[in-house]
Amino acid sequence: MRYILTLNERDSLVSHSIQHYVEGRVQTAFQQFMEGLNTLKLAEAIQAHPVQFKGLFLENTQQLNAADLISLFQPVLSTVGSSRRQEESRVLCYWRDWLIDIEGGECVALHLEDILIFASGLSRIPPLGYPVQPTLEFLHPASNTTK
Template sequence: MQEVQHCKIFEGPEESRSLALLGDAVQEGLYRTIGKMISVAVVQGGLPIHFFSERLFSQISAVLPPKFTLEEVADRDIQNQLEKINTAGSVEEARAAISDFADTLRVMGAFTYIKNLEERDRVTQIALNFYLEDRLAQALSQLKEGLMTLGVLDEVVAHPEIFHTVFTESVVPLTSTDMVNLFTPIFSPVGSNRRRSENRTLAFWRDWLLEVEEGNVDNVKLEDILIFASGASKVPLAGFQEKPTITFLEPGLGRSLPTANTCTVSLNLPMCSTFNDFSENMALAIACAKTFGIA
């Protein structure tokens, strides 16, 4: 906590308040708790993460961090002072800007007497390193400790290219292509009459997903289909425990509506003779399933 307490000489009231909150959170171990919560969310497919900055992700994944930029400094007073140093057109102008900001630069370990503009740039980089890295070291350490829950941090370090999407990118809407790729059809032997019916039904399924994606099916969205098949409105961050499958219901015997087993994520499609029949049966079952158990 020593570096956090020393930082309180920063002049900005907002910065002082945020540093005080940071110190309290570190003392209470809140970042460790947050890390644990994120780990459980990742493993169990809870709410999307998608709020890590590129720098924070690089800090937990050990990938090459982005270059420090002044835009990352939240405190406007500090940002403006560093901007004055960074844009100084002469050594004398840079020395004056450094002198005006001397107390804070000393805390950052960046205060020095510069002899040229290259040393001016080094002052700015040392200050940014302190602000964006060093002062947050304890909080980051706690966060990483929490992320070790259920082995999540080890997987992030081992597969940063996969988890980059999980932690940093905005939520991408579910598409018909996602649904097609998600389910593996289980077919009858090639050449059988049933196999031909299954191929036709699978073609109906893919065409129907496109109709749903384009908004041409009333009261049914792609998320509703996923809920019907799995009980989840989105694919878990780590994927489903079992590979989702499509099976085909025996035609006749009153089996005109689709069924599903959410435990095994198995969707059972009716084998209809026309696309219209298939579409109507799928829409009826999935639209009604949304109100199941509601009186």
């Protein structure tokens, strides 16, 4: 039998008891998880490169910014030198300025996450990115047929 002599010793006893209880409850699940990771040697890769795998296992708390959306959406542009290309370049500048305005809080009712949700259905960019990169395509009046 053990007697508690000081408050510090009691805190230590309580914390060790809690630690033993919690680890005992999750130990089986953790072992199964590790067996699954070891199936494809993924556990070794995670241990060797923890920084690269951090985004897969932890929530991304980084705020979405205009530069993220600008680099995410790849514009599909017309031929260089065409009148359509000039219009598209001007619209791209408006698009970028608009995203920067939203980021700066000038569009109070709108957030960058709202744009991403509208375009992809997700409020965050997935850690591994999208299977197909999102694009920006331009609509031109039917009367302007030059490309």
